[in-house]
Each structure stands twice: as C-alpha cells, then as structure tokens.
Amino acid sequence: MPLRRGRIGRPGLLGAMARTAVVAGTATATSNAINNRAARRSAEHQAYADQQQAYTQQAPAQQPAYAPPPTPPTTEPEDMVGKLKQLSELHSAGALSDAEFAAAKAQLLG
Incomplete structure (x- = not known):
C-alpha cells in the first residue's frame, strides 16, 4: 500500500482546532493574570490610601514629643x-x- 501524503505544512481539521484551543486558552490565562494583578495593585493602593488618611486624621491630635521650656521669671x-x-x-x-x-x-x- 502506498503511503498517502496529505497536505504538507498545513494541519488537518483536528490540528487546526487543537491549535485554536491552545491559543484561546493561553490568551484567556494571560488576560486573567493581568486582571488579577491589576486587582491586587488596586487593593494595595486603596489600603495605602486608607492608611495615609488614618495617619493624617491622627497626626494633629498627637501631643508634641517634647515639653516647651519653662518661661523665665520676669524679675530676679x-x-x-x-x-x-x-x-x-x-x-x-x-x-x-x-x-x-x-x-x-x-x-x-x-
């Protein structure tokens, strides 16, 4: 029986479907990774902003770290x-x- 030579260099129907599935799966995985990274960064940015806001609200209420020097008597x-x-x-x-x-x-x- 002679060997049947199909199209050389071009995949058949099943090969094309498999390649399409691999490309689509890779694109979906990449897209999900980018979205997850953006969501993490957004959450970190929001946490940092909340921390800064809490600090600025707390800062004016704090007492100075040092006591002012006593006033000298007006007369000796x-x-x-x-x-x-x-x-x-x-x-x-x-x-x-x-x-x-x-x-x-x-x-x-x-």
Whole structure:
C-alpha cells in the first residue's frame, strides 16, 4: 500500500482546532493574570490610601514629643527682695498708706 501524503505544512481539521484551543486558552490565562494583578495593585493602593488618611486624621491630635521650656521669671528674686525692702521703707517712712503698700506688694508678688 502506498503511503498517502496529505497536505504538507498545513494541519488537518483536528490540528487546526487543537491549535485554536491552545491559543484561546493561553490568551484567556494571560488576560486573567493581568486582571488579577491589576486587582491586587488596586487593593494595595486603596489600603495605602486608607492608611495615609488614618495617619493624617491622627497626626494633629498627637501631643508634641517634647515639653516647651519653662518661661523665665520676669524679675530676679534678689531684685524682688530689693523692691519689697524699698516698699517697706516707704511705708515705714509714711510715704505709703497701708492700702497703697498692700496693693504695691500684691502687684509685685503677682
């Protein structure tokens, strides 16, 4: 029996169908992988945006990490003692009344 030679270089009907199925399956798998990757990136981006929003809402409510330095006294203690002695001398000399002495002393002491 002689060998039957079909079309050389071209697949038959079954070969064409198999090739089409492989190409379609590969295209579907590639498309699904791209869509899954895009969905993952979108979810990661949304999670990052939510985290940033939570941080910006939280940040203004936080206390500073350091305490402000104490304010220095307006007058030095020795200076205040000297002023109180002057007031006392003026009061004992009669230049200040009792009410004036008490008001000036209260003003000095704060």
